[in-house]
Amino acid sequence: MSKLSKKLSGEEKTVAKNYGALVVLQGLNYLLPLLIIPFLERQLGLEKFGLVMLAQYLMVFCVVSTDFGFNLTATREIAMIKSQNGDYSKIYFKVFWARMILLVIVFLILMVVVFSFDRFSQNWAVYLLSYGVVIGQAIFPVWFFQGIEKMRLITIINVIAKVIFTVLLFLFITGPDDFMNVPVFNSIGFITAGIISFIISLKYVSWQWPDFKGTREFYKESFQVFSSNVASQISVAANGLILGFFAGDAIVGVYSAFEKLILAAKNMYVPIYQAIYPYMSRKELVEKRMMMKKLIPAIMGLGILGYAIIFFLGDWIIEVLYRDERIIENIELFKILGLIALFSGLSMLFNVLYAPARKLFKSRLQIMIIGAVFNLIMSFIFVPLYGLKATVIVATSTELVLLICAAVYYKKDLKYNA
Template sequence: MNLKEAIKLLKSNVEVVSNYTYMTILQVVNSFFYILIYPFVISAIGVESYGLYVYAASISTYFFVLVSFGFDIHAAKLVSIDQKDNVLHVKILSTVTAAKLILALVSISVGVVLYAIVPFVESNKALFTICFSNILSSVFLPTWYFHGVQKMKIVTFIQLIAKFLSLPIIYMVLSRDPVVDAYALIVVATSIAASLLAFLSALMMMKEKLVMPSLGDVSKMMKDSQPFFWSSATNTFKQKSVEVIIGSLFGMTTLAVYDLAYKIFSVPSLLASNINAAIFPKLVKGADRTIINKIIKVEFVIGVICMISVGVAGYWVIQVINIPGMQDAHFLSMLLSVNIVTYLVVGSHIYFIYVPRDRYDLVLNNQVVSVLTFYLLSVVFLWLYWDVYSVVSALVGSALFEIMYSYYLVRRVERY
């Protein structure tokens, strides 16, 4: 290897590390931000109201995923292959945005029906409308573009600035008017504003104007992204169903406890799970199986370290927050931490084996089996023991089964 090649390799590795760092900072700070304001929000609006907000946000997430439609992985792949073609990039941006606007209209139509037929949604119309409006952030947030060109620091700075600017607003508004609708409005408005700014930043980087995509281009983009949509939809359906089930069966206060547990668990899990996403642009054209095996071994160790960190840090988070009745959040977060290993192992299979080989169908198969396993285990565990721990245990059990099934799919892929 000559000096020029060595410098190129070093630069490539630095870009991967930088991309991972900014992706992780963005999501970790996002999770930490809500832990930071958690005590104040709970004391201002109450545990029950906060649980209601989590419930409404969970329902709205289904529509958020519909609008996102799996474009993030497919569009990032297209941009990663040719990171310098701005004409191609603006065409992709135009096509993805048009497709998302169409899906947003579909979501609005479904939302109107929900208001008409579900009394609980109708009785909390203002809160559900505010949370539902967050689909606009999905329409305009081009994370896939910044991921593909490995410029995640831009979207990271935008979202961090928006979050910190919203902090004094949350304190001022809730101090005067401590209602859950006001809190939801600030959170959603911040998200939408950051997305719009990121969208404009992407356009400025491309130095091109948006174009009117053909229906054929929009249709093809949706068709190519469809496997990722079904994968993300089934995964989100499983994750958010946990919150919906807990809120429906055990009440909004218990849901608020679970939400705190999930926030504690999410910080180290995001540190780990973003590794595969950051490496993805460099290995999108295919990776040697030996390299993938080494990555998985390292990530398994990282996963175990993250599980230990949840147990240790979670205890102190609960002590600092010091809200009566929240102690179960520590034990729930420790149970959830088992999922970190699943994120890493299954994520490496998806990013480095399935996607490079265009086996998007296997991504979907894996998620479908996982969500079906979750519901089956939920029924069995709740029948044996009617408690929130049964629901979370079912989630963890389905995650462990997901690892085993993913290895089965990998062997099937490599056989042909």
């Protein structure tokens, strides 16, 4: 290990340390769904479990809206300032105050949506209590710690939050009547992490009150990323929401039981991209492309391995984790959904890493819009007719469409800048 460390440059050592920290965090993200999701399905029953998951799907859009694309644009700006030994304060508080304003606006929009549809208003408290997750995410400056490449701090804070949430669940969720505690405990975990991380981040910056002058271009870029993120989340959260409207909470519960496990597999790529992104952002075009040549076969191999595990061990995984027959009898759909673990890694390589590092926000937006439009059209046509099976096929097909588009745009960028 020491020999390897000597071969790495200072920047490469930082990337390796951040990747190590993120692997620990992502390992926790793999482990906890294996504990929490089956536990909730058993304790709450499929209907209440599906209701709680439906609220989480809606919160995905809220989180993306309050983030406003800063997860990529602000991270890149902070990384550039770090390379120049500059002051982070100005950009930090332009992002912070923008997110606080968005937090209020999004909450007001959420209330209008919840109380405008009977499907939501019947259980309005579940959705509003779930908003604590959005608050916690908004005040947690992940983008800042990623930009200054202090990912170990994020790991420690996230571990604390997830442990709090998990312990509370196992202590106080004993039956279907306790379903309201799930969003409460989830919110407590996220808000705790947000407050701790915000306090720690203040030692790197000097306090500033709102001042949005001179950052029009930055907010314009952020809006493009935001639009892309909303479009990409339509391919994730909208599947559960549309299924819930047409098939009910129990079927959402079945889909969520599968989708949460697949999401954990999909997120195995996140530590790689988060650790490399600040590093790649600072590099010249030639170096970026050299990194991509090395990453493409590695990510493809990882995706094939991930899907092989799901395909060959899928029956055993589902039967060990879940008890409800409606979940077990749909194991083949779980294996189909598992293809996402293969498709998403390669599409994210362009959409999450290369395109933002190259500032190809317009191309990224176009790809995400194509995926979102395809997803929505297919869902509204087929989900009312075929329910769960349609949702699984549409979700998987959308990831394939995103991969094809990413490959086309990457090839186009190589040719245009040859």
